[in-house]
Amino acid sequence: MNKLASSRPKTIDQVKASLPKRHLSEKVFRSIGLISIIISLMFLFVLFYTIVSKGYTAFQQTFIQLEVNFDERLLDPEGTRHRDALSTADYGGLIKASLSKLFPEVTTRNEKRLLYSLVSTGAAYQLRERVMDNPALIGQTQQVWVPVDDEVDMLIKGHTLRDVPEAERRLRDVQIAWLDQLEAKEKLALKFNTAFFINGDSREPELAGIWGALMGSIYTLIVTLILSFPIGFATAVYLEEFAPKNKWIDLIEVNINNLAAVPSIIFGLLGLAVFINFMSFPRSAPLVGGLVLAFMTLPTIIIASRGALKSVPPSIREAALGVGASTMQAVYFHVLPLAIPGMLTGVIIGMARALGETAPLLMIGMVAFIVDIPSNILDPATALPVQIFLWADSPERAFVERTSAAIIVLLGFLFVMNALAIILRKKFEHRW
């Protein structure tokens, strides 16, 4: 051992000296990875928490109990009980009368206006329906639960705070005092919000519902399914089982892969230019929406179906061909039955994507304010995600709640569809 060698640090010492640092960086790296996963999970949690905590209250609606006297003098002064007379009668007057009876001390014009505004404008229509269904009600007095105005609803549910200065809220002090009296008399109650599920859109949050948008979505998806299901299957089967290897087929494959990554709004432009401008299909119709979404989901379905076909081992085909089946028979009777669950999974996932898609529908005008429930694929309609977009834009406080509730419904549908796809895959998946 000479002097030089002993003074020079040994490699093993260098390594040992660097070990704590290396182990520390190992730990740091590892925790960064864990933290990123936790962050993703947290995002999901915050998202769901926000939506659910804002939205669950929309499934209930505040109702007010009124003692309504179906006054014959007001509804049917001539006593004819004719439907036209009944349908145009002053039902708002009934509500005003019963409110005045609850608060006889309210006399000034201004205060009366404030009092009447506590009840939803939809209450009069409800009374009308009751009377039209059963004209025998006229002349009787009944206890009726009618929805309150959205501002009152927000106050009762605690979304609007009482301790803000009067100038900064929509409800006056005197109105809140009335409401407190009503609450003390147990005339106000939260009930299940059926209107939200059976009504179309409305400017009044307490009357707005998702049924119209949901029907629009259903019609759109039916069109999408009818088109993309057979075309997607046929394309996948051809490309995977029959197509020769040549430039033309390569072109088709590159095309499909590219279409899968084209932004959805571009498909909307296609729909606008081709179907609405060139072929003059009706605007806002589920037919056009379905066509556009079909083009958009086709690549997804094709790619998933090809994957399913690819996973069927060649031995199946060869066995079929070996006993004398034609290629078509081998595919139809032996490959397809094994690939169908996987292909259907692809279709369901494609449909789920189409259900959540908004941007292309905005382009083709499915974004209008539509009160009527669409009854076929040519009626003007919106779709559920578009309804969410429209409500999210509305200034009323109550629409925040409705938007979140509509999102919960939409996510519910998506959850069911995806769960179905997963079950299908789990149940029929073959491991070769």
Place this chain on the structure above:
Amino acid sequence: MHTLTLVLILLLLMIASFYFGRQRALVVSSGNIRMLNSLPGYYGYYTALWCGIPAFIIFIFWQFSESAIITNLVIAGLPEDITSLSRQQLNLIINEIRNIVSGNMVADMTRPEIAAAADHYRDLQTISDIALLVVIIALGLTGATYALSHIDQQQRARNKVENTILVFLIVCSTIAIFTTVGIVLSVLFEAIRFFQSVPFTDFLFGLEWSPQTAIRPGQVGASGAFGAVPLFVGTMLISLIAMMVAVPIGLMSAIYLSEYASSRLRALSKPVLEILAGIPTVVYGFFAALMVAPFFQGWGELLGLDISSESALAAGVVMGIMIIPFVSSLSDDVIYAVPQSLRDGAYSLGATQSETIRKVVIPAALPGIVAGILLAVSRAIGETMIVVMAAGLAANLTTNPLESVTTVTVQIVTLLVGDQEFDSPKTLAAFALGLVLFVVTLILNVIALYVVKKYREQYE
């Protein structure tokens, strides 16, 4: 529902002819099906196809030409003073007639000659409907009879049926090409019309974007400015913010999941990431506008910063969250594809796990990761709903993430939502923007797909 009835009738006819064709084959073979060229069912399909296809082609053709022919006939029947009107006015009158026919308008409110024309239109429509029904049934029966008369023992029914199916499959597979062609043509066509009124260079390099058009000449701001640079900068700013959120988190999640995580954690977090990927973008948009933007604004106030309520930051961060699963699943695939032998080599030299990942696995997977990031960028550029709901409308040329910027997709939506005529530069500008968007995302996708393909071959 008339169309549906016709289709149902045709289907019934086809089912009947399948049955008769099959019967006929059995009769021809006198019960001994080994004498036949194909299985009896194929003769059934053969007859059904002959029954259905010609009738169906005529049906489609009829549907497309019916309205035009009837309209022309109605115009020919209109009095002289109406037919001599200009094209536009004539179109208005035809629309009115159609509205009356479809019951959207009450006939009493219009002139008698138009009401008469509407009646004429309705009559012609009834005639056309009946004629179509007769033609379809006749064609279906003729086709079926022809096929039935040609069934004999040598008839190669299976080959014919299979060839027909093959033709159908080929036609379906070309639809992808037609879609692309349709997109390119429709966007290009309108964009060219736009560039006729606004020069190409002004659009691509102009610094000011204010797409209003004058209603009357000499109005203030009469000449709209169509310089798209502020939109491009805004789009890039938001995409950059999104990438700064998505790439580190997505990549590190993928690394942790594929290299470190226990199988239980993996089984738990993979579906969670998939859920994140499956949430509709409109939900993210709502989340951004309702929660994230006010949150940033509140923090900005605390720190003394002036953050706009439609800041690029909020939209970008939420878009980043949306893209996390995209980045992580793509990176996961490529990291998984790196052969174990590379890792083992690094371990045998004494590398720690993180050193192996950083110095061996990531460099080996880098092309695939880059391709994944490119795809994610193209997603971010084309994303619409988040920016429509959370980003602004004003075209500020700024790179400050705290200010409000607008993007290409936001402008397309604002220009096209609502009713407007199809020949103003304002509407056409949306198609020019769409063209740019399509070309940019296409280039990104092509590069990414090429890199991925190249990379996959490396270790196979």
